[in-house]
Amino acid sequence: MKFDTSGLESHGQLVGASDGLFSGFPTAPSFEIPNTTDFDCFQKEAIQMVKPAKGTTTLAFIFKEGVMVAADSRASMGGYISSQSVKKIIEINPYMLGTMAGGAADCQFWHRNLGIKCRLHELANKRRISVTGASKLLANILYNYRGMGLSVGTMIAGWDETGPGLYYVDSEGGRLKGMRFSVGSGSPYAYGVLDNGYRYDMSVDEAAELARRAIYHATFRDGASGGVASVYYVGPDGWKKLSGDDVAELHYNYYPVQPSVVEQVMVET
Amino acid sequence: IFEYNGSALVAMVGKNCFAIASDRRLGVQLQTIATDFQRIYKIHEKIFIGLSGLATDAQTLYQRLVFRHKLYQLREERNMKPETFASLVSAILYEKRFGPYFCQPVIAGLGDDNKPFICTMDSIGAKELAKDFVVAGTASESLYGACEAMFKPDMEAEELFETISQALLSSVDRDCLSGWGGHVYVVTPTEVTERILKGRMD
Numbered sequence: 001m002k003f004d005t006s007g008l009e010s011h012g013q014l015v016g017a018s019d020g021l022f023s024g025f026p027t028a029p030s031f032e033i034p035n036t037t038d039f040d041c042f043q044k045e046a047i048q049m050v051k052p053a054k055g056t057t058t059l060a061f062i063f064k065e066g067v068m069v070a071a072d073s074r075a076s077m078g079g080y081i082s083s084q085s086v087k088k089i090i091e092i093n094p095y096m097l098g099t100m101a102g103g104a105a106d107c108q109f110w111h112r113n114l115g116i117k118c119r120l121h122e123l124a125n126k127r128r129i130s131v132t133g134a135s136k137l138l139a140n141i142l143y144n145y146r147g148m149g150l151s152v153g154t155m156i157a158g159w160d161e162t163g164p165g166l167y168y169v170d171s172e173g174g175r176l177k178g179m180r181f182s183v184g185s186g187s188p189y190a191y192g193v194l195d196n197g198y199r200y201d202m203s204v205d206e207a208a209e210l211a212r213r214a215i216y217h218a219t220f221r222d223g224a225s226g227g228v229a230s231v232y233y234v235g236p237d238g239w240k241k242l243s244g245d246d247v248a249e250l251h252y253n254y255y256p257v258q259p260s261v262v263e264q265v266m267v268e269t
Numbered sequence: 270i271f272e273y274n275g276s277a278l279v280a281m282v283g284k285n286c287f288a289i290a291s292d293r294r295l296g297v298q299l300q301t302i303a304t305d306f307q308r309i310y311k312i313h314e315k316i317f318i319g320l321s322g323l324a325t326d327a328q329t330l331y332q333r334l335v336f337r338h339k340l341y342q343l344r345e346e347r348n349m350k351p352e353t354f355a356s357l358v359s360a361i362l363y364e365k366r367f368g369p370y371f372c373q374p375v376i377a378g379l380g381d382d383n384k385p386f387i388c389t390m391d392s393i394g395a396k397e398l399a400k401d402f403v404v405a406g407t408a409s410e411s412l413y414g415a416c417e418a419m420f421k422p423d424m425e426a427e428e429l430f431e432t433i434s435q436a437l438l439s440s441v442d443r444d445c446l447s448g449w450g451g452h453v454y455v456v457t458p459t460e461v462t463e464r465i466l467k468g469r470m471d
Contacts, residue, residue, distance in 0.1 A: 079407055081442070081445055084442075224445050257467060
């Protein structure tokens with residue numbers, strides 16, 4: 001295995017890879033293999049360590065005005081909440097966003113790597129990369145590491161010349177194009193609200209409210225999601241963060257407490 | 270198994286009073302099923318028991334304890350003392366030593382001359398008496414920390430309520446499996462106050 005760290009250097013090998021069959025394609029950055037006696041079990045333990053972190057809710061959908069992306073902000077390790085303020089929407093570049101679900105380190109690193117490759121593409125070809133191209137780059141890289149314990153369930157959302165684009169990419173090597181996606185342990189709850197309220201021709205505000213509600217409902221029902229519901233909008237001139245509301249406040253906004261009659265019972269002693 | 274339903278329980282001693290508080294979530298692993306589940310039960314005017322752990326065992330155990338207490342009332346024509354009640358719970362749990370109830374009870378009561386009494390047990394009946402506070406449930410480690418930091422001896426009922434509420438809410442905010450509100454009972458010799466806390470619903 002070649003110890004190529006082009007992902008970490010500022011220039012990659014875009015032209016002229018070593019294999020004649022795949023010339024012109026960037027080779028996947030590869031990492032050093034650890035020196036263990038039992039390589040397979042080492043990988044299994046590494047997978048187990050990363051596994052609990054798929055507790056999250058992220059969603060994204062395409063509508064008439066662009067792409068809406070939303071996520072919660074809780075990181076959990078088994079039952080323990082390790083943080084309520086994790087940034088799960090990663091800004092790849094000013095017009096593309098990626099969401100984080102699964103291993104936090106994996107998502108952050110590979111999204112940053114993808115950002116680097118996109119920028120290199122821009123410089124080499126004098127035009128921005130399409131969302132299709134960017135998601136394909138990421139999917140191919142993840143496919144090379146298939147079975148090695150990466151845990152990534154991400155959505156790449158952006159606006160390119162063909163309009164809004166949304167792709168779901170995961171660490172098993174899958175890549176799906178679609179109009180609505182939700183990823184994470186809270187995704188069934190988010191899908192329920194999202195599918196019910198979705199219409200293609202919504203305004204930006206309506207879409208933002210739908211995304212916020214869907215995340216809120218997921219955080220209410222799912223133990224591993226919570227914290228802050230952040231909503232981003234991707235339009236023709238790039239992404240914009242619309243809101244980051246604490247989910248606890250949203251609850252009391254949507255369902256204000258009705259003061260009930262309190263009975264006092266005096267106890268005879 | 271203790272983390273199947275999720276729970277958080279805490280009891281604290283004050284000056285001639287005690288407070289017992291629980292969260293209100295009932296879940297099936299990560300999914301929340303109900304947000305108004307009752308974990309604290311009244312045995313009689315001066316003894317409350319909270320049951321954490323597996324919800325089905327908590328309900329069954331409560332029913333058995335109420336039965337035993339009613340029998341005691343009929344035979345002895347008086348209410349049980351908290352120390353006696355704790356021994357009863359411990360014996361019932363140990364009967365099932367090799368097929369236990371997956372519950373950790375927290376017992377709080379006012380004894381003769383209104384001296385507050387609290388204790389907790391593990392699932393096979395090992396009593397742990399404490400003079401200040403006891404905790405149980407999935408959030409127990411966070412609760413230990415919060416109580417240790419916030420507890421002062423000889424608090425009055427109002428201050429005790431504030432302290433126990435803050436300890437409960439801040440601990441369950443660090444636990445995925447408990448929370449979604451709080452239920453606090455503050456018991457003094459003359460009255461029992463039941464309050465429901467607004468918490469983070471995530």
